[in-house]
Amino acid sequence: MTRSPDRLVRNSTTARLNHWLTGGCFVLLTLSGLAMFHPMLFFLSELFGGGQWMRAAHPWIGALLLLSYLGLIVQCWRDNLPSRDDIVWLGAINRVLANEEDGVPEVGRFNAGQKFVFWAMALLVPVLFVTGLVTWDVYFSPYTTIEQQRIAVLVHSLAALGAILVWILHVYAAIWVRGSVQAMTQGYVTRGWAWRHHRKWLRALTATGSSGPRPKA
Amino acid sequence: MSSLQSLDIAARSATTTPSPQVRKTPELAKLIDVSSCIGCKACQVACMQWNDLRDEVGDNIGTYDNPRDLTPESWTVMRFSEVETQTKDEGTRLEWLIRKDGCMHGEDPGCLKACPAPGAIVQYTNGIVDFISENCIGCGYCIKGCPFNIPRISPVDHKSYKCTLCSDRVGVGLEPACVKACPTGAIMFGSKSDMASWAGERIEDLKSRGFANAGLYDPPGVGGTHVMYVLHHADRPSLYAGLPDKPRISMFVEAWKGMFKPVALAGIAVAAVAGFLHWVVTGPNDVQPKDDAEAEHLRQKADDPT
Numbered sequence: 001m002t003r004s005p006d007r008l009v010r011n012s013t014t015a016r017l018n019h020w021l022t023g024g025c026f027v028l029l030t031l032s033g034l035a036m037f038h039p040m041l042f043f044l045s046e047l048f049g050g051g052q053w054m055r056a057a058h059p060w061i062g063a064l065l066l067l068s069y070l071g072l073i074v075q076c077w078r079d080n081l082p083s084r085d086d087i088v089w090l091g092a093i094n095r096v097l098a099n100e101e102d103g104v105p106e107v108g109r110f111n112a113g114q115k116f117v118f119w120a121m122a123l124l125v126p127v128l129f130v131t132g133l134v135t136w137d138v139y140f141s142p143y144t145t146i147e148q149q150r151i152a153v154l155v156h157s158l159a160a161l162g163a164i165l166v167w168i169l170h171v172y173a174a175i176w177v178r179g180s181v182q183a184m185t186q187g188y189v190t191r192g193w194a195w196r197h198h199r200k201w202l203r204a205l206t207a208t209g210s211s212g213p214r215p216k217a
Numbered sequence: 218m219s220s221l222q223s224l225d226i227a228a229r230s231a232t233t234t235p236s237p238q239v240r241k242t243p244e245l246a247k248l249i250d251v252s253s254c255i256g257c258k259a260c261q262v263a264c265m266q267w268n269d270l271r272d273e274v275g276d277n278i279g280t281y282d283n284p285r286d287l288t289p290e291s292w293t294v295m296r297f298s299e300v301e302t303q304t305k306d307e308g309t310r311l312e313w314l315i316r317k318d319g320c321m322h323g324e325d326p327g328c329l330k331a332c333p334a335p336g337a338i339v340q341y342t343n344g345i346v347d348f349i350s351e352n353c354i355g356c357g358y359c360i361k362g363c364p365f366n367i368p369r370i371s372p373v374d375h376k377s378y379k380c381t382l383c384s385d386r387v388g389v390g391l392e393p394a395c396v397k398a399c400p401t402g403a404i405m406f407g408s409k410s411d412m413a414s415w416a417g418e419r420i421e422d423l424k425s426r427g428f429a430n431a432g433l434y435d436p437p438g439v440g441g442t443h444v445m446y447v448l449h450h451a452d453r454p455s456l457y458a459g460l461p462d463k464p465r466i467s468m469f470v471e472a473w474k475g476m477f478k479p480v481a482l483a484g485i486a487v488a489a490v491a492g493f494l495h496w497v498v499t500g501p502n503d504v505q506p507k508d509d510a511e512a513e514h515l516r517q518k519a520d521d522p523t
Contacts, residue, residue, distance in 0.1 A: 192508040
């Protein structure tokens with residue numbers, strides 16, 4: 001992409017590659033998981049070369065997702081720490097949803113909604129991984145009782161539903177707030193975008209002469 | 218192992234539409250009279266022979282159980298239990314209970330309920346529950362669904378296996394191989410009502426010989442089974458190598474495979490539609506010229522603090 005010099009780096013190249021590896025794994029896991037969850041969606045197994053291939057691939061993709069998400073946690077946890085601003089921002093959620101930015105408190109690099117997505121996945125991904133291991137019949141069935149496997153598969157499906165709902169929120173927010181998709185594909189946002197959506201972040205970058213994603217120390 | 222056209226299908230795994238129902242066939246059952254079993258294992262041999270199964274030669278672990286457990290190649294195993302029981306006349310008595318273990322062919326099969334692969338598990342109208350291997354994806358959900366711990370997944374081909382009740386023999390009017398081979402008549406096969414009345418005679422006989430709690434094992438928690446036992450101690454099925462006293466499909470499996478499935482899909486659909494409606498009603502959140510101007514103003518101030 002041809003880059004205007006006054007644009008800001010919203011997400012580093014490493015973060016973007018890491019994000020899309022995670023997202024790719026997530027989509028594949030959702031498709032294969034739903035195929036094994038509901039009979040009416042079993043046709044999705046054909047995308048993976050049939051039921052046997054899908055059953056074999058799903059847990060490996062899950063293991064990759066865990067590693068990938070750990071990478072995102074390492075890169076993003078600091079900017080996702082909760083702050084008092086989050087409560088104020090959530091108090092103005094009606095204005096946020098109505099696209100009325102006036103009166104919405106200034107937020108830093110991530111708003112409370114983005115932090116919710118980040119921490120919800122930080123909780124759900126490990127839950128899905130652990131319960132997935134318990135139900136990974138080929139390698140791990142000897143280490144647990146059948147009753148434990150029954151509980152694990154129920155928890156796995158509940159956690160997966162939660163993760164899918166969080167993912168829908170995440171994807172819709174990206175479509176809704178124009179410029180967000182580009183921020184994660186090419187990595188850049190305009191200063192006007194930062195002013196509108198992450199004003200505290202913009203102030204910190206401007207004050208330190210940083211072009212993002214974090215202010216200069 | 219494969220779908221038999223000569224047998225009508227009553228239920229099919231991971232299938233949301235009804236099976237053909239116009240034809241009715243009698244319900245069949247195998248009756249295993251534990252009190253007449255001598256533990257000769259002819260049934261195990263017959264099962265191997267008819268189904269062309271050869272398990273690995275196992276080891277001796279100090280019991281007569283051989284192999285130790287059900288495997289993908291051993292669909293039935295005699296389980297030997299030494300138990301002490303109390304009797305009125307003789308005091309404590311040592312009993313050697315021998316139970317032929319294998320699929321119970323339940324009326325409400327947990328394996329079929331849990332299976333995610335369409336048509337990998339079917340229940341014929343005669344009551345036999347059969348695995349259609351070509352559709353099996355090897356996930357192991359049938360193991361979680363089964364209240365009797367029966368299915369075994371092969372580490373070689375990743376398919377699940379269990380007793381077919383010789384559906385291929387029954388489909389052409391023959392009795393299962395184990396029934397054919399049993400030298401004492403401890404294994405009988407016929408219509409479920411005939412088997413129940415035959416069991417009644419056996420139970421009466423056992424009661425007259427001092428087994429006051431003799432009875433038929435046809436557990437109602439799974440809607441009854443198409444493999445039934447005559448037990449001398451029907452009040453305590455677990456004496457017989459852990460036969461479940463009150464088997465039923467686990468509530469975790471019922472929750473997972475019951476209402477949660479449609480509710481979850483509906484929840485996902487509602488979330489997606491809510492997003493779309495927000496898009497239609499409110500629309501995208503675009504950066505305004507005012508935002509660009511404010512940002513530019515901020516930068517100029519930073520560049521030139523004076």
